[in-house]
Amino acid sequence: MVTLKSSTASTLPERLEHSLRGEVRFDDGSRALYATDGSNYRQTPIGVVVPRDKQDLIEAIRICREFGAPIVSRGCGTSLAGQCCNVAVVLDTSKYFHHVLDIDAGQRLATVEPGCILDVLRDAAAPHGLTFGPDPATHNHCTLGGMLGNDSCGVHSVMAALLGRGPRVSHNTRELEILTYDGCRMTVGPTSDASCERIVREGGRRGEIYRRLRELRDRYADLIRERFPDIPRRVSGYNLPALLPENGFNIAEALVGSEGTCVAILEAKLDLIPNPRARTLLVLGYPDVYSAGDHCPEIMKHGPVGLEGIDHKLISYMKRTGLHPSDIQLLPEGKGWLMVEFGADSREESDAKAREVMAMLEQEQNPPSMKLFDDSDEEAKLWEVRESGLGATAFVPNLDDTWPGWEDSAVPPEKVGPYLRDLRELFHKYDYEASLYGHFGQGCIHCRIPFDLRSAAGLRDYRSFVEEAAELVVGYGGSLSGEHGDGQARGELLPKMYGEELIQAFREFKAIWDPDNRMNPGKVIDAAPILSNLRLGTGYHPREPATHFQFPEDHGSFSRATLRCVGVGKCRRLDGGTMCPSFMVTREEKDSTRGRAHLLFEMLRGETIGKDGWRDDKVKDALDLCLACKGCKSDCPVSVDMATYKAEFYSHYYKRRIRPPAAYAMGLIYWWARLASRLPGLFNFLTRTPPFSTIAKKLGGIAPQREMPVFAGRTFKDWFARRTPRNPSGRRIILWADTFNNYLFPETAKAAVEVLEAAGFHVTVPPRALCCGRPLYDWGMLTLAKHLLRQILDDLRGEIRAGTPVVGLEPSCVSVFRDELVNLFPHDNDAVRLSKQTYLFGEFLNKEAPDFEPPRLHRRAIVHGHCHHKAIIGMSDEEELMKRMGMEIETPDTGCCGMAGAFGFEKDKYDVSVKCGERVLLPAIREAARDTLIVTDGFSCREQIEQLTGRHGLHLAQVMQMALREGPHGPSGNLPERAYPGVRNPPGRPSVPLLLAVAGLGLAAAASVFVATRSTKS
Structure with missing residues (x-):
């Protein structure tokens, strides 16, 4: 429970509303809307602030400090480890604070605000032949602030690594403008010894931070070198290696991946890389996914810009859910596949690289099946298959629902095959079935596992499994997280990976920046227990109301339908596809399919909202701008069907109530x-x-x-x-x-x-x-x-x-x-x-x-x-x-x-x-x-x-x-004009017979509406 400092002058929301240009939302509906992310966790925030600009963000943090309110920064809110939900004031930068401020093509640098969507940056960089290396599957809606918080990677982070940048966002960050909770604003990046000494001598809060960071580095340097895994996808823990002298005492890089637990990011200067003009996709089919993993080191020698692996279970789940049926047919024969992408200045060059690998593989005793794709449309379809992994594995018909929790572990790339075999054995021990796919070229393995998160026995198994899985991956010299971060899901497991001494170093690192523990508390270090704050858990008992729709794909349960949203946030993209048109216009979370699904979930839970059941006006407000376009039925990776949910909700909300006039004018x-x-x-x-x-x-x-x-x-x-x-x-x-x-x-x-x-x-x-x-x-x-x-x-x-x-x-x-x-x-x-x-x-x-x-x-x-x-x-x-x-x-x-x-x-x-x-x-x-x-x-x-x-x-x-x-050329000239059928009476004074007819027709219409509306009240 968070206790705020009292103020005789005003309350926290009043102070914020008085001082900010942005939006301040402390109502129950907004709090429920931001209670969860893409993870297994749920924590209702104190309130939500949507800052207009940098000054708004600075002022919001100052006022929160005045009241002692903890804060959590949030971009798209797709985090899978619980780092975007907290009992705090949520600072949502995605609506207004989202611009590309500058592209310096000569220096290959981009300056962005934290709410900037990755694809917006990539589109701005593209005319200069540049791109940003890390690119998660959520690239068309995830924000750079969130990527900086998680130290994200993605499919083509391999390309950044080829150019010497490293695959993670931390490797591609030049400078950060940051703000501490206690109000210290500074720009950080690589720091020479002389610069560091000068800053320390200047004193003040900034000098104190630099002094203490240098002391922490010197105290733990040998241990950092010894215990941090030297692998491409080491995302777990704070980035303390960046503080080492050989790494330039890079404070910006050290802060990337700290998940909002240390500072707030005001602005970021990011490194860009050349973007190959041409891409060629080679897909290799193997007898199983383990063999595919074994081959990764050999393939990586040929310099691909992307190397992804998928197994036969993912394809089988896609078939069951009806995802990409025609696209799946493009795959070559096999039960495990590698998607190998090559880049170059021309299609001929990228094709040549792919053919070189094919020639090499053909010399092997048991070569994989191979298929080279030159058609950009086919390539895009296959990448869509890979990017749909999360949705395809979440709710598979006739199988148990799957969840995150051990979804992005990472090992040295040369150990992918053996690790996959051992991980599968661990699944079998707990009677779990899961698809294995991911960024095999860098050793990062994705999966969603059918954890039972509702029963005491299921939760014990979940806890026991992640304990054993952590020991397994550490035994391989790997990382608990290779992409999604620690948050609450893995924070408690970090001692297994680093030992207690380095955990103390993490604790000191956070205290240097956030001594009062007000920045996203309970995440990463001194994290809340894995089984606390669960969205489900043994206390999850939602209402199970009778409904008109039968929801056969959700076992006849409306509550299960509202649980379907996995928080991936694809409905928050600003272009492409059909969903969600109102969000594309308003950029409001409540106008996204995800936001509406979360509010319906909260309504049935009946805690923060939903005390009035179907009559909840907060849910009604969120559904108001739903166009019932059904775009989410096909565009959403888990087929959240908001048009149907809206119809069901309205049928109960308006029961024995008068509907808006348009309902009778247009609905009838x-x-x-x-x-x-x-x-x-x-x-x-x-x-x-x-x-x-x-x-x-x-x-x-x-x-x-x-x-x-x-x-x-x-x-x-x-x-x-x-x-x-x-x-x-x-x-x-x-x-x-x-x-x-x-x-x-x-x-x-x-x-x-x-x-x-x-x-x-x-x-x-x-x-x-x-x-x-x-x-x-x-x-x-x-x-x-x-x-x-x-x-x-x-x-x-x-x-x-x-x-x-x-x-x-x-x-x-x-x-x-x-x-x-x-x-x-x-x-x-x-x-x-x-x-x-x-x-x-x-x-x-x-x-x-x-x-x-x-x-x-x-x-x-x-x-x-x-x-x-x-x-x-x-x-x-x-x-x-x-x-x-x-x-x-x-x-x-x-x-x-x-x-x-x-x-x-x-x-x-x-x-x-x-x-x-x-x-x-x-x-x-x-x-x-x-x-x-x-x-x-x-x-x-x-x-x-x-x-x-x-x-x-x-x-x-x-x-x-x-x-x-x-005939084949159609009518001559332009299009045939539409001729409206019927009589077009010209404006003018209507005749007496016409007025009588109007009166009679009005009575008939009123009777018809009365009969129709009577039947809708049952």
Whole structure:
């Protein structure tokens, strides 16, 4: 328990709020949000400070010192040893304090703020042909401050070592500007004897620190030389060897890896290295991972820039979880693999290096299988396989959950093979199964182990295992940690590695910097016991509430689903992929998938938050900006499904409560559309003609900047019912007439009919009004959604059991059949059947019409995938189909368009919606030539594009219809203008009959809403 000094003037948060430009958050929601990192540990902080700049950080520490409050610095918060959670004031530098301040290409130096993301630095250095050597798998979201705290390494730290820098961040740090808890600010780095003597003579706190560090060095120098393992990946313990005279008395290097226990970093000057222009990947397959490890020293002689190892268990786990199925097929034959990357100024040179190794290996008696990759896309896919190791091994179906705790031990590289064999034997002793992979070229082994962290017996085994594992790795001359640091997970084990004398040296080193033990106390040295502060433990008894969704992949448990997040923080990247669009805009932890998952976990735990259960407003606030894009379902390495969690939470939060106006205006669009189909002209008049449209938007919670979609003058189903059936002898399919394409934009569905019939199919459409209820999920109207799905199952039962394919046009609706349907009805065989025989339009044609020759169309196109399309179905079939048509397609990494169904229409979400679109998609469309097609299957995506760029997006069905009708070059001139169907009443005074009709329609609408909302309250 931390006791703060009292102040008669104000409280700590009041003083901070008065003095800082940044944000001060001492509320329970923020404290719960930062209670854990990527580790097994959980400690609720005193509060959170988000400094704007360096001065803010300095002032925050000064005020914390005034109150005696401990502090912990935090970047991305992905630490696996518990060093980013503490009963302290968290200083989060990632939101504002994150810039690259300078790139000095001549000196090969970069100056950065601690919250700077590694890839931001690498992107800034790239135009100069430079990069930063250490690069963890989290490179697109981890911060340099966190890397300095952990002394991180990564895949290509081998490259830094080749250039004489050493593989760790400490080896690549020139200077640090630091601040001690007691307010001493200085810049540190290598220090000559003369400089050190001058600083000591100057006196003051700085002189005292230098004097005491020199004395500590002299007292322990021989022991440091004797006991510190001389291996590439020695991360455990403080970097005392950097203080030795032969190492330049480098105080910056000594502080790197101290995990925030000594100083706060204000600024860092880092060494850059030349970045090879070309890379070549050679993958070697061995009979087992041990043989792969044995070969590492021989491979390293040839100077690779990366040497990674993976075993067959990792690949098997990926297959079970459905990760990278096509990428895995690229691997050569084997049960253990080495991924060997070579770099050079040209592809020819890097290829030559790889072929030299292949020639050498071919001379051996039992050479490995070999595969050389020259295609950059294939290389990227294989690196994605390697970087997905943590996610692939965390929650494997039908296996026990795995955890960190012994996930990054390191040995001399020449001993990797024997160590892997002995480590596997130790696993067997405790009946643990785990994949072995990692940075084999530098002796660092990664694994997640199925520790039982909930029972007393399981915890005893966990403790006993890490004790034995520590003795094993020390016996190999290795390090407890080769990358992730000590924190609490390994701090208690350090005496096994260094002995008590050096532990005393560590204790003195910390006391020189932090005599009051206020900097991240209880980590590294005098660490809290390994089994304390556990996130789980024997006291973990979360609520197990009844839910609408059945969570079959999480054993039917919502609490287990909220535990799924492993804290890796991939949802905190600022570009690439789909998740998490709101975080990309706000850079707020609560707007990340991880932040939301952690708050749901805390809600069910019911300590810091959750006392009101499902009615917790802190959780509601965090979920508010979730676009329910489902990006996390596929982008998250452990498939955290926040869209589903949000729907479940909202269903309980709003039970017997009035929802926001937009829930009834947009969530019930199916019923409004059915009403509007009776009098489309009237509805369009009311929603698009001022002042009626202004009033309608205000009543519906719609952003005034938005234009409401136009209802069609005639629905698709009306049109289809009056047609003569075609291809009666062809294969029977059902075209799913969703609400959007039936009532709002039937041209898409008509185009689909034309194309499907041209492919020889007999197209049918269910005559009854049916809806999958897609918009209902955004508002948690799950009872009503289940009712609609049950209608579909009942109405289509014969077709479902006959195996009739269902072809959908709207990705979000198809995703309901493929995802929510089975989650709500996992034991209903017809629901399972329907999920397997439902296809998106392009997917169906590419997979189920092998004899269909798509029409040629020689046009350029920008292709944007709806979020649900990318997350649940994937874009490969559509892309392949367009390439078969002869189209030249560009698929920019656009992420989410920002409309996300109703999200972008809501008044209080408009700004975030626009910023999501402006990140990549909208600028790309504005820059495209006028005759470039804009292809996107999502109705909401087309609305966002049209409303914010004036360009008209086309569904793939319309593109194919264009090719069928107009030939390979399409229509002459620019794109065909979108013609809104329905009647466009001009502004003006409405007639008396129209006003009467409005009144009658209003009564009917009110009755409809009343009936619908009644069913959502159960």
